[in-house]
Amino acid sequence: MAHVAHTVGIKDVARQAGVSIGTVSNVINRPDMVARETRERVQAAITALGYVRSESARQLRAGRSRIIALLVLDMANPFFVDVAAGAERAARKAGLGVMLCNSAQSPAEESDYLSLFAEQQVRGVMITPADLTGGTLARFRPRGIPLVFVDRVLGSAEGCSVSVDDVAGGALAARHLVEQGHEGLVYISGPMFLTQCQDRRTGALRALREAGLPESALRHIETERMDVAAGRDAAARLLGMSPRPTAVFCANDLLALGVFQALYNAGVAVPDDIALVGYDDIEFAAAAAVPLTSVRQPARQMGRTAAEMLIEETGEEAAAHEHRQVVLAPELVVRASTLPGRA
Template identity: 50%
Template sequence: MTVAASIRDVADRAGVSVGTVSNVLNHVDRVKEDSVRRVHEAIAELGYVRNDAARQLRAGHSLMVGLVVLDVRNPFFTELARGAEREAARHGLSVVLANSDEDVAQEARHIDLFEQQRVRGILLSPYQEAGPRLRRMRDRGIPAVLVDRRGADDSFSSVSVDDETGGYLAARHLLDTGRRRILFAGGPLDMRQVEDRLGGARRAIAEVRGAVLDTLPSAASTVDAGRLAGDQVATLAASERPDAIFCANDLVALGVLQGLLTNGIRVPQDVALIGFDDIDFAAAAAVPLSSVRQPSNLMGETAMRLLLESADDPGRAPEHIVFQPELVARASTA
């Protein structure tokens, strides 16, 4: 059996001290160029792989950051993760992505596992309030930042978008195109982001006499849930059918679009349709989908920056960054 090369073996092969090898691996700016070259040549020749587990024990944390999202299938979170990963890479860190699948118990398991791995910190898009668990981790030296929503007591830094304003923009746009019977589809309605988007829509509806807003909640904001909603709307008589649908996110809207079109309901002639997030697939849909855009990539990058600042300065006061949403009108509401 081949014995793995040690840092001592690398030092002997390069003709330098163990301390020099350690500096090349961790603080290369302290080492002369010739020594750096010899150490890297020795590493390549011996096939040396550094023992990050040992380094983690000495440092008290790993070079990983945990990211827990609500639904890894949603491209919004994929773009958010890309932004976080780009910022982490600037600091020599890696991001490990975990999916809670909108399940509180699964979310808790991921957080516990990241704590056991001594991650540098955690970015969390929580399904419900996770304050007590996050406070316990913070007391043990692992900071956390909330993404895509703000905490109930503002004790943790957060990066989010103004969902209430986004909901208002979506409904107001439908009203401005002459729609008056609006349906809000998606859920669950007790999720903070969904609740705020619906609240914004209700505010817009209240401004227009004769406008009404109904809800068609679902257990999850997925394409399948949207398709079921579209099928259900299609069974209604034309006089009972909404003339516009505002969906909790773009995945629901894409599902609704499929359900309507396959049942002969025209979009937007019969029913106008708007989503939320403005994922890449929205513009490429069979009928290009109107949406409310969130700066997902920038949100991930900003959240990672806040997290690393908290890790470097544990006494730093929480910071809350709220981005403004943007209406993107396309053919589905023309």
């Protein structure tokens, strides 16, 4: 007969330490209630036996999970890494953990992860939606698990959200290029079904109108993804434009870095031949061969704020919680990629 390994339980720890099951429970959940000598004896028994607390059992007893979920569009983008870092800091401060998942901009992946979150009975979900039709979220909402939207604006009745004013951010980028003497520019974006890409273009058009320039002064290249490879592909297209643009605004820094690589390989100088602006101000922006002008988003603050709102909505004072929409201001960080003679 095959040997079946015995799972160490709280009773085994109590027996080893010579204390009651209640005392072991207090050491695990409320250590301040137990005398130091007893606490150390129980901790020694836990270590010796290799006891691991069953989170699922604890969850059943407590009636709530200690895990909140964060579902982002693209974990390859350092912007979302910073969002996750901010969320994790707030969660850890509240004694919670974060389950981080990546939809890869796919509504199907988003749907699968939301089903997983429901199965795991997570405490709540922070999400940057990939399915802008709202279909996956409509199927998830009846589960009764609170949602907070990250990098997306909601109506007050739908839930909490934290975002950056992307229309203002797009205007900052385009206005700066106009002030540098450019009378037209190319906007390189990811898929235009993404609200962020739409809003940044809207802001750029607003800045051009304010400068007395026609909407035709903004040409547009749309890519399927928002990564470095897509930026290189977009650069090949803009180099074939006639007339060739003198300024480019990219919807994120990864696209901008891809554009920069392709321009460099083609012998086109940034900024003397083409000025270049990115968005997000990820760490790599300042470290590029020609430091990149970029619209900074307070990513860590976004993640922290989203987690704090979710914790509030699922905490002891949940009954008094009111949905709110936090919109943060972007900031233009000017570097050498838009300043001729400074590269």
